[in-house]
Amino acid sequence: MEQSDKILLKHQRKMLGILCALLAPMCLLFGLLGDNNPEWWYSISATYYTNSKMFLIGLLVTTSVYFFSYKGCDFWDNFLTTASAIFALGIVAFPCNAFGCPDRVGLFNLPVVASHIVHCISAAGLFTMFALMILLQFTKSGEEKTERKLIRNRIYRVCGWTIIAFELLVLVNSLAGWPHYMTIVYEAVMLSAFSMAWLVKGEAFAKLNDEEEK
Numbered sequence: 001m002e003q004s005d006k007i008l009l010k011h012q013r014k015m016l017g018i019l020c021a022l023l024a025p026m027c028l029l030f031g032l033l034g035d036n037n038p039e040w041w042y043s044i045s046a047t048y049y050t051n052s053k054m055f056l057i058g059l060l061v062t063t064s065v066y067f068f069s070y071k072g073c074d075f076w077d078n079f080l081t082t083a084s085a086i087f088a089l090g091i092v093a094f095p096c097n098a099f100g101c102p103d104r105v106g107l108f109n110l111p112v113v114a115s116h117i118v119h120c121i122s123a124a125g126l127f128t129m130f131a132l133m134i135l136l137q138f139t140k141s142g143e144e145k146t147e148r149k150l151i152r153n154r155i156y157r158v159c160g161w162t163i164i165a166f167e168l169l170v171l172v173n174s175l176a177g178w179p180h181y182m183t184i185v186y187e188a189v190m191l192s193a194f195s196m197a198w199l200v201k202g203e204a205f206a207k208l209n210d211e212e213e214k
Helices: 003-031 045-049 053-069 075-093 112-137 147-176 182-201
Strands: none
Touching (some): 003 045, 003 182, 045 053, 053 075, 112 147, 147 182
């Protein structure tokens, strides 16, 4: 890979990390400026039905385009990024069931119950791909690992397992009947973990970088 391509790749990784970190705050902040239903803030997905839906749709479509165009280093890298792109589009095309939403929704005007099922599968799939990408791909290295690479790997593992743990919490929350508004907290934590991993991968923190990082 040429030096100019490496610089561009690092920049794209950092931008993806920043955008994902901003998704939850922006949806909430601009949602406060609108006249939305009482439960609009219970999850990031629910903001699809608010005035701040542009952030949800814009970021997920941008993420999908990025992953579709991503050139991985091996088969599994390409598989995980392509699957992530498909799941990201699924979240947008098939909105969730939320308070006050129409009976038929989404790109294909499906009954909201059917759309909600595809939406949940897509969201679970996307976060699972994120976790696997971080745990399996980001931790790869050559035969010799530098001290900074070992530190980065620890950060990747914390981020990856955090996504898995909070993804399970979303499921438990739903099955146990805990307050639905906790969902947005879990989603924000998962997005923050994803963002941190990509910022580290994009060499946003100078003290964690070394010349061997690709």
